[in-house]
Amino acid sequence: MTRDDLTIFDSAGVRAGLSYPDCIRVVRDAMQALSAGTTRQLLRTMLPLGPGRTFAQMPGALGEQDMFGTKTISVFADPQSGQRRHRGVVVLFEPSEGRPVVIADAEEITHIRTAAATAVATDALARTDATTLLIVGTGGQAHTHLHALPLVRRFDRVLIWGRSPAKADALVAAFPHLPCERASDLAAATRDADVVCTLTAAAEPLIHGDWVQPGTHVNLVGSSGPGPVEVDSALVAKSRYIPDSTASARDAAAEFLVARDAGLVTDDHIVAEIGEVLLGRVSGRTRETDITVYKSLGHAVQDLAAAAHLYRSSLRA
Incomplete structure (x- = not known):
């Protein structure tokens, strides 16, 4: 108009x-x-x-x-x-x-640009042979991520986990063209996944570091400010941690701030911004067994x- x-x-x-x-x-x-x-x-x-x-x-x-x-x-x-x-x-x-x-x-x-940014980061950081995707959450961002992520990787299996099984089933039904299934056990689903996307309003960790297997790529999207965390500090500490903005991460990336305050990481734990990886200045994944984390704060x-x-x-x- x-x-x-x-x-x-x-x-x-x-x-x-x-x-x-x-x-x-x-x-x-x-x-x-x-x-x-x-x-x-x-x-x-x-x-x-x-x-x-x-x-x-x-x-x-x-x-x-x-x-x-x-x-x-x-x-x-x-x-x-x-x-x-x-x-x-x-x-x-x-x-x-x-x-x-x-x-x-x-x-x-x-809604659209956040999912698109996650897709860009996944394309840059996930293993090329990643075939299993785990979506944690059933809200609007879960829908947009299911539109965007299959554009950068071909997933043979898409696991959907939510606190409400009914909402998870509804999300599975909304994407009949994708190989979606509801996951009832989040720990097992995390262990099976090559790519994990957390898209929740969780205040306490849903994903624990010892669930995440070597070679997994994790997108942290739900928490956009200090306070609520979707994963524990163990995952942050064991990962190659790459945010969309270094300045924003040091100011507002909840999971990183909690791990830093606990003395598990320092500011130097931030490998690079995703833009630096895309520019070829820094390697996102250095080996197949790296656990990479992309922190989406939006800018x-x-x-x-x-x-x-x-x-x-x-x-x-």
Whole structure:
């Protein structure tokens, strides 16, 4: 929808204009640009509004002569289901006159670009012969990750684990074209998996380090700030730990902060940003038996790049 010079993408518009293959490409470029220093962003500011309620802003610029803007969101937990909603907008400005040109639904962009970023990291860090995927969680991110991850690896087996067996069964039924099955035993499923994705609002560890086998790649996605952790410190300590942003990880990566505070790791345990791996500056996986961990916190340039792709695609159309 266009009003004068301002283009608005509601959730349906974002879904229609931001395909998973395109978003994977856009996010890969954004991750490399961040680590190369050609984009700029500040650490997000988070304003607590009470238990389970946060207001956050994430400003950034895609380059000195490129678009800039911010993602402004509320993150509210549903006390009934425990699920969290990221509601808000991404606002983009053009670089020549500083005019706002885009307002886009932030929740839908977040859903798609987060899964796309996980797919990029999985492609870079998982073994090439990875065939078993474990999805931990049954919410919106579980759905988007099941769209994105099969684009970078061919999985012969997809295990779905959730606290609610009914929700896990519903997720399995929603993807009949994938070899999905519900996992009733999380420890056994973790031991079987080549790639693990944690996509929950868990406050305490669900995955323990001694469950994770050599050669496994783990994506930590659910916790986006200090406090809630999805895996224990043993897993962090035994892994090659690679976040989307080193600065963000040192500030807000809960699992890393807990392990650091316990004296199990130092800041040097962060191997590199995923963008540095993509640029070929650092090896993500050095041998087949490495346990690699990608920590997804999300950063502004991912959202801005996705919104810019939407805008430029609409202009071409």
